[in-house]
Amino acid sequence: MQGTQPDGPSAGNAQAGDTQPRPNSLRSGPDARGRFGIFGGRFVAETLMPLVLELDHAYAEAKADPAFRRELDYYLKDYVGRPSPLWFARRLTRELGGAKIYMKREELNHTGSHKLNNVMGQILLARRMGRTRIVAETGAGQHGVATATVCALFGLKCVIYMGATDVERQKPNVFRMRLLGAEVVPVTSGAGTLKDAMNEAMRDWVTNVRDTYFLVGTVAGPHPYPEMVRDFQSVIGEETREQMHAAEGRLPDIIVAAIGGGSNAMGIFHPFLDDASVRLIGVEAAGRGLDSGETAASIQRGRPGVLHGNRTYLLQDADGQIDEAHSISAGLDYPGIGPEHSWLHEIGRAEYVGATDDEALAAFQLCTRTEGIIPALECAHALAHVAKLAPTLDPETLIVLNVSGRGDKDIFTVAAHLGVTL
Amino acid sequence: MSPASGRPSSRIARRFAALKEEGRGALVPYLQACDPDYDTSLALLRAMPGAGADLIEIGVPFSDPSADGPIIQAAARRGLKGGSTVGRVLEMVARFREGESDTPIVLMGYLNPIEAYGVERFCADAARAGVDGLIVVDLPPEEADLLEGPAAANGLDLVRLVAPTTTDARLPVVFDHASGFIYYVSITGVTGTRTASSDELAAALPRLRAATDLPVAIGFGIRTPDQAAAAVRVADAAVVASALIATLEDSLDEDGRATADTLPRVLGQLGDLSRAVRAARK
Numbered sequence: 001m002q003g004t005q006p007d008g009p010s011a012g013n014a015q016a017g018d019t020q021p022r023p024n025s026l027r028s029g030p031d032a033r034g035r036f037g038i039f040g041g042r043f044v045a046e047t048l049m050p051l052v053l054e055l056d057h058a059y060a061e062a063k064a065d066p067a068f069r070r071e072l073d074y075y076l077k078d079y080v081g082r083p084s085p086l087w088f089a090r091r092l093t094r095e096l097g098g099a100k101i102y103m104k105r106e107e108l109n110h111t112g113s114h115k116l117n118n119v120m121g122q123i124l125l126a127r128r129m130g131r132t133r134i135v136a137e138t139g140a141g142q143h144g145v146a147t148a149t150v151c152a153l154f155g156l157k158c159v160i161y162m163g164a165t166d167v168e169r170q171k172p173n174v175f176r177m178r179l180l181g182a183e184v185v186p187v188t189s190g191a192g193t194l195k196d197a198m199n200e201a202m203r204d205w206v207t208n209v210r211d212t213y214f215l216v217g218t219v220a221g222p223h224p225y226p227e228m229v230r231d232f233q234s235v236i237g238e239e240t241r242e243q244m245h246a247a248e249g250r251l252p253d254i255i256v257a258a259i260g261g262g263s264n265a266m267g268i269f270h271p272f273l274d275d276a277s278v279r280l281i282g283v284e285a286a287g288r289g290l291d292s293g294e295t296a297a298s299i300q301r302g303r304p305g306v307l308h309g310n311r312t313y314l315l316q317d318a319d320g321q322i323d324e325a326h327s328i329s330a331g332l333d334y335p336g337i338g339p340e341h342s343w344l345h346e347i348g349r350a351e352y353v354g355a356t357d358d359e360a361l362a363a364f365q366l367c368t369r370t371e372g373i374i375p376a377l378e379c380a381h382a383l384a385h386v387a388k389l390a391p392t393l394d395p396e397t398l399i400v401l402n403v404s405g406r407g408d409k410d411i412f413t414v415a416a417h418l419g420v421t422l
Numbered sequence: 423m424s425p426a427s428g429r430p431s432s433r434i435a436r437r438f439a440a441l442k443e444e445g446r447g448a449l450v451p452y453l454q455a456c457d458p459d460y461d462t463s464l465a466l467l468r469a470m471p472g473a474g475a476d477l478i479e480i481g482v483p484f485s486d487p488s489a490d491g492p493i494i495q496a497a498a499r500r501g502l503k504g505g506s507t508v509g510r511v512l513e514m515v516a517r518f519r520e521g522e523s524d525t526p527i528v529l530m531g532y533l534n535p536i537e538a539y540g541v542e543r544f545c546a547d548a549a550r551a552g553v554d555g556l557i558v559v560d561l562p563p564e565e566a567d568l569l570e571g572p573a574a575a576n577g578l579d580l581v582r583l584v585a586p587t588t589t590d591a592r593l594p595v596v597f598d599h600a601s602g603f604i605y606y607v608s609i610t611g612v613t614g615t616r617t618a619s620s621d622e623l624a625a626a627l628p629r630l631r632a633a634t635d636l637p638v639a640i641g642f643g644i645r646t647p648d649q650a651a652a653a654v655r656v657a658d659a660a661v662v663a664s665a666l667i668a669t670l671e672d673s674l675d676e677d678g679r680a681t682a683d684t685l686p687r688v689l690g691q692l693g694d695l696s697r698a699v700r701a702a703r704k
Binding site: 314 | 484485486487488489491495502507508532533534535536537538539559560561562563564565582583584585586587588589592596607610611612615
């Protein structure tokens with residue numbers, strides 16, 4: 001339906017499950033093998049394969065069940081607090097002096113980020129499947145907090161794997177998760193970041209297959225996770241479409257979002273994939289610079305490979321060993337990216353650029369000072385790119401920045417970089 | 423042998439056929455390549471047949487071994503630090519083959535290093551080096567078409583993993599294109615943790631036997647001579663990995679280097695396991 005009305009949202013198609021993409025739509029992926037072009041798939045050990053197939057089946061059933069949709073809508077509205085506003089950033093627009101900048105306020109969701117959109121959907125699915133124990137990986141802790149939150153809400157056992165380095169730099173979120181009743185397990189293998197937490201969560205899942213649900217936080221992992229997480233996050237883009245239509249009477253020209261695994265970006269991009277006039281820009285964490293050797297920019301500095309259940313762009317050496325990523329933002333500190341992004345990159349539908357640690361820090365302060373919004377360091381990367389782009393564009397151009405999370409969790413990191421002792 | 427048993431001419435098939443004649447099961451020790459260095463690893467590999475190895479599994483180190491427990495994770499880190507690359511692993515097998523032509527070698531690892539090397543090139547070079555079979559942990563049957571053609575073209579057996587979670591309905595999918603032997607992952611979990619009980623094993627094997635004529639090896643959680651003996655009473659082979667690697671790790675000096683104790687201790691343990699396996703069905 002959206003394909004036949006490219007210039008505006010149509011009433012009644014705001015939900016994730018009920019839009020039928022056109023036959024030649026870019027929104028129809030993945031295929032039956034879970035692939036977006038050559039990317040995606042199901043590269044897991046045999047022990048997990050039957051579980052992945054069961055999940056695929058259970059998700060397809062839930063997706064087709066109006067009762068599941070109604071239940072999810074109820075929680076999204078009354079617990080998560082959706083819809084989130086689309087805010088015209090007046091002072092930021094004036095300060096940058098160019099394109100008109102809107103902010104999609106995902107940081108206003110309960111738990112302070114877009115993560116709860118996906119977690120809410122998956123926890124309802126886990127309950128449908130009769131699972132009683134939830135495991136999840138987390139980087140910045142936003143996904144861990146969201147997961148611990150819904151486990152508290154439904155009285156489920158919750159184990160969160162978090163790299164030891166991240167446990168150290170995200171202390172407020174670690175405390176939050178423990179308050180919520182979750183067991184937080186610091187992972188010391190590797191560099192102790194998100195990649196290692198993902199390995200450890202997979203090891204837990206393979207060990208506790210009978211009662212455990214692995215609640216993946218991003219649009220990566222074996223099929224159906226990339227598709228399912230995207231579907232649950234697409235509410236961001238669907239609302240943006242309607243809200244922009246109400247505010248400006250047309251589609252936005254440019255959408256900018258930060259990318260680690262890429263779930264907030266996929267969520268806001270996906271409903272616009274068939275609208276060729278909308279530029280989609282994903283901002284990867286360049287770390288200390290794209291060519292510094294200390295980066296998390298998987299698309300710009302990686303090449304396709306297989307890790308954590310899917311084929312996608314990965315930072316790796318010539319022998320296929322996975323490199324450690326680097327970013328000031330724990331949530332972007334991952335050497336891979338969701339497979340659908342890899343595909344969108346290869347077909348040229350979305351652009352992928354980088355923002356460095358320093359640029360993100362400057363954007364973090366800019367946003368706080370001009371809009372009174374303290375953004376997460378993750379989405380500060382997206383804002384850093386907007387700050388470069390907006391001044392080059394005319395005032396008629398409409399940019400949407402996805403403010404995927406709030407930055408309270410990052411104030412210690414930012415203070416340390418600014419030389420302030422708290 | 424039936425056609426489903428793979429190429430009777432393969433080194434793996436010949437070894438299992440010979441052991442069947444002898445009326446005993448196989449002991450399959452595992453080592454991680456270049457753990458802790460190339461020379462030690464090669465020396466260990468060369469000495470294993472004499473100490474009782476019937477087949478040998480060589481782990482190809484990977485930075486993110488998500489199906490492995492702490493012991494093999496540490497071995498993979500040492501292997502990478504010790505200079506392991508896919509090319510070095512193949513070179514090591516070629517050196518081993520200079521003096522040994524009967525003991526089958528199976529490489530076990532993850533897909534990404536193989537893809538980085540190039541799947542076709544890897545299969546050709548592996549066969550040339552004297553590798554007999556491949557176990558790719560994160561390549562389930564649903565994705566295995568990328569390897570099946572090149573492996574078959576180069577005469578490499580593609581060993582399939584079966585887990586307790588694998589349903590009966592799924593067994594034909596798993597066994598399609600399988601060759602060499604079947605690797606039964608006896609527990610749900612990572613390597614080197616829990617051990618399956620003999621009741622669990624006795625319950626698991628008949629459903630595999632009903633679905634395949636290939637030999638069945640049991641792995642994951644076999645540590646002691648008694649456990650290895652129990653495994654070959656119901657199956658055709660016992661794989662011992664983490665227990666041997668734990669001994670190797672314990673023999674290293676404080677900087678992680680091999681000592682004069684390293685080979686004797688690992689090979690001594692291998693000998694104990696081998697005697698138990700050889701006596702198991704008597």
